[in-house]
Amino acid sequence: QVQLVESGGGLVQPGGSLRLSCAASGNIFSINVMGWYRQAPGKQRELVATISTEGLTNYADSAKGRSTISRDNANNTVYLQMNNLKIEDTAVYYCKAHVRVGTTRYNYIYWGQGTQVTVSS
Numbered sequence: 001q002v003q004l005v006e007s008g009g010g011l012v013q014p015g016g017s018l019r020l021s022c023a024a025s026g027n028i029f030s031i032n033v034m035g036w037y038r039q040a041p042g043k044q045r046e047l048v049a050t051i052s053t054e055g056l057t058n059y060a061d062s063a064k065g066r067s068t069i070s071r072d073n074a075n076n077t078v079y080l081q082m083n084n085l086k087i088e089d090t091a092v093y094y095c096k097a098h099v100r101v102g103t104t105r106y107n108y109i110y111w112g113q114g115t116q117v118t119v120s121s
Contacts, residue, residue, distance in 0.1 A: 002026035009115030022095030
């Protein structure tokens with residue numbers, strides 16, 4: 001019904017930058033909070049950043065000062081700009097969106113398939 005498609009992951013050297021994108025499509029009435037989470041092998045999935053429809057942001061301590069979350073409401077897209085990447089940032093990054101769907105306007109939480117970010121020299 002609703003699909004989140006992520007892109008922008010890849011291999012980058014320490015200190016480098018990446019911009020992740022996540023575009024939502026489908027039977028969307030409106031999208032509320034969108035966010036990015038990550039999960040490294042053997043670890044719990046953790047929040048990176050979230051952004052409200054109005055543009056209010058929330059960052060994990062590890063992301064503060066290095067990452068910027070933004071969104072394009074007209075295109076149902078959320079971005080995560082990551083700078084000064086560290087080896088510890090290596091993980092699968094997942095997009096999350098709270099979506100009101102169709103005529104019912106019922107709220108569902110959707111997750112993207114994940115995009116791999118590898119920081120290595």
